[in-house]
Amino acid sequence: MALNLVVKVHPVVLFQIVDAYERRNADSHRVIGTLLGTADKGVVEVTNCFCVPHKEHADQVEAELNYAMDVYELNRRVNSSENIVGWWATGSEVTNHSSVIHEYYSRECREPVHVTLDTSLADARMGLRGYVCVPLGVPRGKQGCMFTPIDVALTCYEPEVVGLRLCHRTLGGGARSRPVQPxxxxxxxxxxxxxxxxxxxxxxxxxxxxxxxxxxxxxxxxxxxxxxxxxxPNLAADTFADAFASSVKDLLMVVTLAQLIKTQLQLNEKLTLLTTQ
Incomplete structure (x- = not known):
């Protein structure tokens, strides 16, 4: 059943989790939130997330569920295809309160996934793990659940690959003192x-x-x-070379026209300012 699920996480989700962890309250040791995305044919693709304010005590956990639902409804107005697929938490372990939080998300979606992100950078790596909750117990007896690991992989859209490569260029000495332009x-x-x-x-x-x-x-x-x-495509070398050259010419023409339009707009803006003065 749920053990056959495969979770694919987009990089923007990791950035949002790290940002929420950096902005946490001073007395908060763990941050949790909602995972948004799609689930189809045993593959859960996580494309977005948001943080849910909460407090954990020794014997209970308090979460602002009304705030979570308001944020979800606002997100649905922008991204109607994104649904609740589970929840995330910082840290490398499943705590005693995880089952209580997971029970809430079980009412919001079918077979929610739980993703943990180790922001402590143990072993110089940001550990990413995924779990599903498997029910345990005997009929008419005491029931429980167990978090079982599932496969988690990173996936990217093409624009995200460009952004990641740009972020990678900021690594190294002196990156903080100089901007990196696309x-x-x-x-x-x-x-x-x-x-x-x-x-x-x-x-x-x-x-x-x-x-x-x-x-x-x-x-x-x-x-x-x-x-x-x-x-x-099964093309001859000459045919492929001609098609490639034609595509490059089209690209150069589009770039040239874009530069001309940009220059014309800038000149028009300056002339407009001069006439108004």
């Missing part, structure tokens, strides 16, 4: 082409090593390579 379209195309060429060289080297029996074959890698080959 690259131009053509620079991004050049970087992507260079990265693709490097990856293709690695793939070719791996295939040559396997054929020469210098490396052990991997069935999973072979299936991925077969999928990749089938995804490439």
């Amino acid at each position: 690259a131009h379209d053509l620079a991004l195309v050049a970087d992507a082409a260079g990265s693709l060429a490097t990856l293709l060289d690695q793939v070719v080297q791996y295939v040559e090593d396997v054929l020469a029996e210098n490396a052990a074959p991997n069935n999973a890698v072979g299936r991925e390579l077969l999928e990749l080959v089938h995804a490439v």
Whole structure:
């Protein structure tokens, strides 16, 4: 049942959780919140989240559930496709109060998932784990539940990949003193082409090593390579080169027109200011 679920988390969710943890109250050791996304065919894709204010005591937990529902309803007005799929908490462990919080989310959605994010950076890594709650007990007897781990993976949309690469450029010494600007379209195309060429060289080297029996074959890698080959259109080299050149010309034309329009708008703005003065 729920044990077959696979959770896919987008990077923006991790950023929001870390931001909520950094903005927590001084007396709060743990932060919790609601996970939003979609669930289809055993795959839960988490695309958004928000923090839920709460307080944990030795024998009880208090959460502002009315606030949580208000935020969810406001989010539904903007993203109607995002539903409640579970909840998140900072830390690397499931606490005694987790079952109480999970019970609330069980009423809000079917088979909610619980995701924990270790913001203490133990072992220099931000541990990301996912759980589902499996009921335990005997019929007509005392009932309980147990949090069972499930697979969690990171997934990205193409715009998110660009943002992550831009964030990665801020790493290193002196990054705090200098701003990092997004690259131009053509620079991004050049970087992507260079990265693709490097990856293709690695793939070719791996295939040559396997054929020469210098490396052990991997069935999973072979299936991925077969999928990749089938995804490439079956075109002659000259035809592919002409299509690629035509696409590049179209891109350059669009970039040139955009720059001309931008320059014209700036000149028009300056002329308007001069005439009004």
